[in-house]
Amino acid sequence: MTTTGIARSLLHGPWRAVPVLGVTQIIAWGAIFYTPVLIVPQIAAERGWSIAFAMGGFSLGLLTAGIAARTIGASIDRLGGHITMTCGSLAGALGLALITLAASPAAYYAVWILLGAAMGASLYDAAFASLGRIFGMGARRPITALTLAGGFASTVSWPMTHLLIDSIGWRGCYLVYAAALALVNAPLHAFLLPRTRHAADMPTPDTRATPKPTTLLPARGLIFLLVASAFASYAFVPSGLSAHLLAIFQRDGIDAGTVVWIGALFGPAQVIARLIEFAFGRDLHPIWIARAAFGALLVAFALLALTGITTLTAAVFALMFGGANGLVTIARGAVPLSLFGASGYGKLMGRLAAPFLLVQSAAPLVMAFVVEKISDAAALALAAAFAAVAFLCAILIRRPA
Incomplete structure (x- = not known):
């Protein structure tokens, strides 16, 4: 695709998925994945838990994301990223709001299970699956372009999280990120992520006129x-x-x-x-x-x-x-x-x-x-x-x- 064609597609075609997911990946990674290193020690200190116990919630979230990954991927194949990733963003927003209230160990770990499912439906694996559904075998270049944006997540998240914690505390920080997931990510996924499915591996009727497909x-x-x-x-x-x-x-x-x-x-x-x-x-x-x-x-x-x-x-x-x-x-x-x-x-x-x-x-x-x-x-x-x-x-x- 030419540069002009890509620019046109960024507004009206499938390449629109790349800037949409670029924005939502920065927010999702920054809100859920990169915040624990700064916030979890504060949660542990406030609630009298060990840092290892508090960080165990994050590990449980990653474990949940792994268990749910196959189901989430199949859901994107069937329904599209515009539905599955929207649900992931809303689940993440709910989880970040609830973690500010989860005072007991059981409630805290239960919230991380919810956040783990949200990570599975919001981060790179879900985004890659969405791009594969949209672009088919041509998804490699969009995947690379998306990772260029995602690479800035930690660069944006850690200074922003530090600033928010100093200004409004860790609870306020998580509520700000919950609002970003609900009011920015969810609408972008729901309304701007392309809904098309690319028939990448389908041969054309005139097989004599086309080269043999890649094995x-x-x-x-x-x-x-x-x-x-x-x-x-x-x-x-x-x-x-x-x-x-x-x-x-x-x-x-x-x-x-x-x-x-x-x-x-x-x-x-x-x-x-x-x-x-x-x-x-x-x-x-x-x-x-x-x-x-x-x-x-x-x-x-x-x-x-x-x-x-x-x-x-x-x-x-x-x-x-x-x-x-x-x-x-x-x-x-x-x-x-x-x-x-x-x-x-x-x-x-x-x-x-x-x-x-x-x-x-x-x-x-x-x-x-x-x-x-x-x-x-x-x-x-x-x-x-x-x-x-x-x-x-x-x-x-x-x-x-």
Whole structure:
């Protein structure tokens, strides 16, 4: 599609889905996924709970999202993202409002179950499934474009959350985000997200005049298992490191202000990597994008192991980690599409999201156990081992001719 055609489609055609989902992804990630690191410790202190118990609610939410992923994906296939993602936004708004009232442990965990279902129906997996339904086999470029916007979620959310907490407290902050989900995300999904379904894999009547379609693999068997294992193994890395990496750097002698600056490199690095992929990667099979990302991450871990943690090596690691994560996010949507096709893509993404989210929910707790019982170095080695498994699985994946 030409630049003019894309610009026209942004207003009147299927490409309208990209800016719509770009806005809603920033708000949804910022409201539900990125806030716990700043708000949960305040909830724990106010209610007399341990931080581990309070953060366990977030882990339960991710577990719920994994369990619900297949059902949510099938719902997007059947009904469309304009319905399923609208419900997810409203569920998220209700959950954020209720968490301000959930004073008992049981109520608190029940609200996180609701928020977990909302995450499953609001974040990348649901957005990718919606784009697959709209664009069919042509969804790779819209997926990449969407991740460019989503990469700014943490950059926007953490400063905004900090400002809101200082101004109106954590309850007021969550109520503001609840209003954003209900009054911005839900209407955008309901009224502006395209409702069309793209018949991507349907052959034309005149088969003699058209080239033979790309061979697709069945979404089962060894290749499917390798794809699921690659991304599920990788899920341990960003989830575990996001909860512990900056603290590990600080315990290794880097001062707190520098650690914050190093952490800020992650977001821009993943956006830059996605821009490079969008500009130059269209002719490269997405499995190679995944291999390159996993390989770069292993190199980053090797750098830390061989040279030790210094300000320079920590900054380089943050840049390489951010770039790898930016590419893996694209590959999570593009690899299944290229290997297995667009038919039933929502359900397929749900099947792949389930193990990803389950590992993601367990990683912070496992890393915390290793840090406490063994050492920071052992925790980093464990994360590197999961990255190595992901890389090996990606190497073993053979795409169809």
